[in-house]
Amino acid sequence: MGAESMQIVLNSVLVLALLGVLFGIGLAVASRKLKVESDPRIDEVEALLPGANCGGCGYPGCRGLAEAIVAGAAPVDACPVNKDCAPIAQVMGVEANCRLPQVARVRCAGGKNETEQRFIYIGVEDCAAAHSLAGGPKSCIYGCLGLGSCAKVCPFDAIVMSDNGLPVINEEKCTGCGLCVKACPRNIITLWPVGKKVTVLCMSHDKGPQVRKICKVGCIACGICVKQCPVKAIAMDDNLAVIDPQLCTNCGLCVEKCPMKTIKGEIKQEREAI
Secondary structure, three states, X not given: OOHHHHHHHHHHHHHHHHHHHHHHHHHHHHHHHOOOOOOHHHHHHHHHOOOOOOOOOOOOHHHHHHHHHHHOOOOOOOOOOOOOOHHHHHHHOOOOOOOOOEEEEEOOOOOOOOEOEOOOOOOOOOHHHXXXXXXXXXXXXXXXXXXXXXXXXXXXXXXXXXXXXXXXXXXXXXXXOOHHHHHXXXXXXXXXXXXXXXXXXXXXXXXXXXXXXXXXXXXXXOOHHHHHOOOOOEEEOOOOEEEOOOOOOOOOHHHHHOOOOOEEOOOXXXXXXX
């Protein structure tokens, strides 16, 4: 390589080095001038969130929720997984009105052994896909389709499918994030207060005779549970028994008296308190 060529290379290196220094200085100045001050409470709130990043709150991860809480766009109890919002409320300097812990409950007991199929479904193993095909293969148009879409979206492995084709929720693992609720096209999964054990496992609004034809455990709207409830926590809504969990005392009288065994829950032994 000649002296002239060597000089060209050296000049090029020097020019690139000079440009690098200039760009570095420019970026440093810009970072100082354009720096956006971050509220330190965001890091504090994020540290108090569970870190599951499940999206059950509707925000993109725990960081996104922390930013929304600090900005006042979300309440301090917006995270359904977090069992205690008091520490977050303390950081924000507000009163801790935390929601009651909730778990997902499957409101259907009509599996393969209790209901029949209208046709054989061969397609994508997805409840929404099956539901879109003439309302699904199940004889009950309100019941669980049994393809496990809820179990697939659960980030906490709290749902498994039973041999009877029904989702079984492990309430010890369930955080109440609500992703399974959103995934169910039949809306048979609901969030229920943890301490309220009595639940109507049916979502059918068909009349009693029709229910008897297609399901062995469906609500027939007989009204016995309504009459038996001592605190008026049960009402009939369009041929379906509906329990108000805020009024229910878990006495279990409706569980005992239901002729179809549609209502399930732990039964209290102490009746004197009622």
